[in-house]
Amino acid sequence: MQKFGGTSVGTPERIEAVAEQLTETVRAGHKVVVVVSAMAGETNRLLGLAHQIDSRPSTRELDMLAASGEQASIALLAIALIKRGYPAVSLLADQVGILTDNKFSRARILSVATERLWQELEQGHIVIVAGFQGRDIEGNITTLGRGGSDTTAVALAAALKADECQIFTDVDGIYSIDPRICSGAFRLPLVDSDSMLELASLGAKVLHSRSIEYAATHQVPLRVLSSFKPDQGSLICYQGAGMSLPKLTGIACQKDEVWLQLTGISSALQTQLFKEFARQSVETDLFTLLGPQQIGFSLNRSDLSVVEDLCRELAAKQSFDWLVFTGLAKLSIVGVGVKANPAVMAVVLEQLQALAADPVTMQCSEIKLSVLLLERHLASLANELHRLLLIEEI
Amino acid sequence: MQKFGGTSVGTPERIEAVAEQLTETVRAGHKVVVVVSAMAGETNRLLGLAHQIDSRPSTRELDMLAASGEQASIALLAIALIKRGYPAVSLLADQVGILTDNKFSRARILSVATERLWQELEQGHIVIVAGFQGRDIEGNITTLGRGGSDTTAVALAAALKADECQIFTDVDGIYSIDPRICSGAFRLPLVDSDSMLELASLGAKVLHSRSIEYAATHQVPLRVLSSFKPDQGSLICYQGAGMSLPKLTGIACQKDEVWLQLTGISSALQTQLFKEFARQSVETDLFTLLGPQQIGFSLNRSDLSVVEDLCRELAAKQSFDWLVFTGLAKLSIVGVGVKANPAVMAVVLEQLQALAADPVTMQCSEIKLSVLLLERHLASLANELHRLLLIEEI
Incomplete structure (x- = not known):
């Protein structure tokens, strides 16, 4: 399970780079499900249009609007993979079966169906899933709020019992302190999930609390990596996983x-x-x-x-x-x-x-x-x- | 049934103008279903991104990509109507139940479910449907090819047995000849559907042949009007409708x-x-x-x-x-x-x-x-x- 954020798919060139990276993962023998955010700036552009019309737009319609951003980026990534000869298929929340509650703009995932995902994986497809969005029981499009694509990735990883959920971002991991504030900041190879949760809720913007909570509840091994330079990133682990952790994170x-x-x-x-x-x-x-x-x-x-x-x-x-x-x-x-x-x-x-x-x-x-x-x-x-x-x- | 093309919803201001016009129709006592195209230029922008990646992109993924354009415009129009105090709901093809064959990029509509549409209309909602798109039997997004939003409007009008299917465009009707070629061109108040079909296939770009064919098969009264100036436009009628038609169209x-x-x-x-x-x-x-x-x-x-x-x-x-x-x-x-x-x-x-x-x-x-x-x-x-x-x- 891999997830790419908006800056990772911000331009056609970046999308091609992500496709290139995915083909390596596939050549290494892995089955891959990818969750993708909207192209950087796209969600804000769409919400900007809505706010030009109404300063407090209907949240159902905002979700319908915003979800179109991921729909475009998953299709573009599929096109880039198919061009490289790798069979890929893009799927929306309803096509996967990602059921949420009906709290528009901050919905919670209730369940993830795995039948279609397995079916595509068994056919040798790279499966590309639209992040950030779901459907409620009535078929309305919902979105998961800030950091929603991370939550989608974690939820799919949990449902599929994936080896690891890799979140590719524009930073290369979790740091001991914001490097802009302290030049001595160093990357943490391992972070326990409780500390990670505190760091996230305290404004370390790499991961949103909700995705960490979801990962902790389902014990999904979560790794934050850079999509710009290959490295080990930071792995979020769970108590009892037998890891030796430093006392201060x-x-x-x-x-x-x-x-x-x-x-x-x-x-x-x-x-x-x-x-x-x-x-x-x-x-x-x-x-x-x-x-x-x-x-x-x-x-x-x-x-x-x-x-x-x-x-x-x-x-x-x-x-x-x-x-x-x-x-x-x-x-x-x-x-x-x-x-x-x-x-x-x-x-x-x-x-x-x-x-x-x-x-x-x-x-x-x-x-x-x-x-x-x-x-x-x-x-x-x-x-x-x-x-x-x-x-x-x- | 009303349909608005891309130039009619090309900017937030234009979307507000369309909303304004719809509220008048509603105040006149009509139940309204609206079909909307993507904002002008948006479909080309999306396809341009795809072609930057691959000169012959996968048609399934192109349809996934292109369909996101209408998803954005229907949400924006709903937001503009709700702001004006008119309950509106935007619906995608799968939410309505628009079933097509699986010929990506030029799919044909097989059936239109009316249950959800009637349910929303009976609740007093203005129903806004994404044009140009459908779902095949496997749940893949398909698009209907050129002029596809017109076809959507005609198909919905036929299914709902609407009084009239009004196609709002940037011209105010069908003309006796292209006004750019002949200054004596005049607007035709009535056009028989056979002549209209010939005119369309001969390059009078106002309506696409497929939508006229569909309208003729289902005897849907089709009217072309300008979304920029109110007028009667041109009505396409059928043999035996008791209309007196000129011999040359x-x-x-x-x-x-x-x-x-x-x-x-x-x-x-x-x-x-x-x-x-x-x-x-x-x-x-x-x-x-x-x-x-x-x-x-x-x-x-x-x-x-x-x-x-x-x-x-x-x-x-x-x-x-x-x-x-x-x-x-x-x-x-x-x-x-x-x-x-x-x-x-x-x-x-x-x-x-x-x-x-x-x-x-x-x-x-x-x-x-x-x-x-x-x-x-x-x-x-x-x-x-x-x-x-x-x-x-x-």
């Missing part, structure tokens, strides 16, 4: 964070607020109970206007106050050994003090230690912690 | 014609040649038996290289000679009264003589009189004949 950095502090808000209103967050897919982090009827949480700045609208709405029913702190960043140390090792916390506190960086909040869970602080302190702290915790491993 | 002019003369070709080879033409969709006209083992026929210059290749191939088996005459044009007078009225032939012969235009060949069938002549004589002859036969009606 990496550091995730997330800019553009804001912190909200709500005062005098009843628990009934708190409940309502978070129900609305769930409905509107607003993701919050670092939730903290600050006192009686006083809570704080972080979120990405892009969600701030939605959240403030909600606060205004609720406060109109039953008054409460809120404060917004902007210009923040979140740094998170991730790994199975985080909580077990108080030295990690000690190092973080020491470095914060050295930088005179007063954190807005800190939180430590089983495998993650997060600090919310002013964005201007992020780079220095990240570099120091990466050196101390991941390179020198004190 | 119009004059069709086709440039870029060539004439082939084959000498010393056995009837066995003639048969082989025309079987190959059928297989490769080469259209010939004005076939004439010129003598023993000697035939002549006309065709469009764009097919010449294919035909010459075939001749070379066959002549290698059993030698024969051929001559090619280029720089020709075909003028055809069409109408139910053509053969019944020898005066038409007399006028044509007289005008040819006046122009000293020696025709390569002439042929007269029940409702059509065709002349093949040098292209430089076309405009003068067309103008004179239009004046004499269609305006003065001598």
Whole structure:
């Protein structure tokens, strides 16, 4: 099972390069199922057309529209393979049998039929499946939301019990820290799935949380590789797989964070607020109970206007106050050994003090230690912690 | 039943204009099913990508690719209608149930299911169907070839027994002659379907023959209108509909014609040649038996290289000679009264003589009189004949 993202199939030339690479896999004796995203920029172009017509378009129709992007790219890749003499067949979600729920634009896969896939594979075909999309029980086209093509690949790999699900992207693996922030960043050959899940949800954009969750649930060996240079990439593995893992995996950095502090808000209103967050897919982090009827949480700045609208709405029913702190960043140390090792916390506190960086909040869970602080302190702290915790491993 | 072509939905602004027009039809109390083509230029863009990869791409995959164009446009039109408060739903061929044979890129519709269409209409939805495409019995996407969206509209109109199938295009109807050739051209309010079929096959590009054939077989009232200015357009009607029709319908002019003369070709080879033409969709006209083992026929210059290749191939088996005459044009007078009225032939012969235009060949069938002549004589002859036969009606 291989999956190629939008930049990997962004032009006819890139599609030919992917086809070339696939023929090598086939010559090596593998049966191949490939999941492909829309050509880079295509989904945005299509959604742009929709938004020119309506700023809040029907989600059923948006999914119908967006799904056409993958339909084009799978056909083009099939054409490139057939030209090379390799029998290939492109399949849409309904032709494979990828059933989802009916939550347009963020559907979840319910089941994957394997009959047609096996039938094509047994005929010696390279099977190319449109990523990102499914059909609900009524036959409507649905899409799986951000990172949806990865989820498609993982779901197919699970259904077919594939040896490995290889996600080809424009980076060559998972790094210990964002190389743009810290030049000492190194690639992780192995990452445990729990840490990977934390890294993904903390903004390491290589894989979307949902595909990692799906892979973990079905124990699909997941490998992230570059489609531009051949290498081993990073393999995501599971507890009990007998792998020896380092105690700390990496550091995730997330800019553009804001912190909200709500005062005098009843628990009934708190409940309502978070129900609305769930409905509107607003993701919050670092939730903290600050006192009686006083809570704080972080979120990405892009969600701030939605959240403030909600606060205004609720406060109109039953008054409460809120404060917004902007210009923040979140740094998170991730790994199975985080909580077990108080030295990690000690190092973080020491470095914060050295930088005179007063954190807005800190939180430590089983495998993650997060600090919310002013964005201007992020780079220095990240570099120091990466050196101390991941390179020198004190 | 309404159908909008590619230029009618070429931009988000045009799509909004179509939506606006549809809301008027709905407010007038009609239930509406709309068939939409891909946005102008989109199909060519997609096919261009395919041809960058392979000059002779797999037709199954080409159909998969091309069909994505209509998928985008139906979703965009639905979004524009929903924005205006009109419940609309876009449907693909498999969602409607449009079954075709499996001849990729030139499939024929075998059946249209109406259950889903009626169900949506009864719920008060405007139903938007992707034109040009179907599914074969195995669930592969097929396309209907040139003019395919018109065929979709006619097939749906027939299945639903619609009052009228309205084809909105960038012209406002069927004309007595190409207005670019003759300034006296006038719009025909009524055209009988036989004449329309001849006009279409003779190169009046407004409707494709296949859609007219389909309409005639199922007696679907077909109207051609402009999507840019409101008017009555041209209605295609059927014999026995009690309409009073003029004896001559119009004059069709086709440039870029060539004439082939084959000498010393056995009837066995003639048969082989025309079987190959059928297989490769080469259209010939004005076939004439010129003598023993000697035939002549006309065709469009764009097919010449294919035909010459075939001749070379066959002549290698059993030698024969051929001559090619280029720089020709075909003028055809069409109408139910053509053969019944020898005066038409007399006028044509007289005008040819006046122009000293020696025709390569002439042929007269029940409702059509065709002349093949040098292209430089076309405009003068067309103008004179239009004046004499269609305006003065001598």
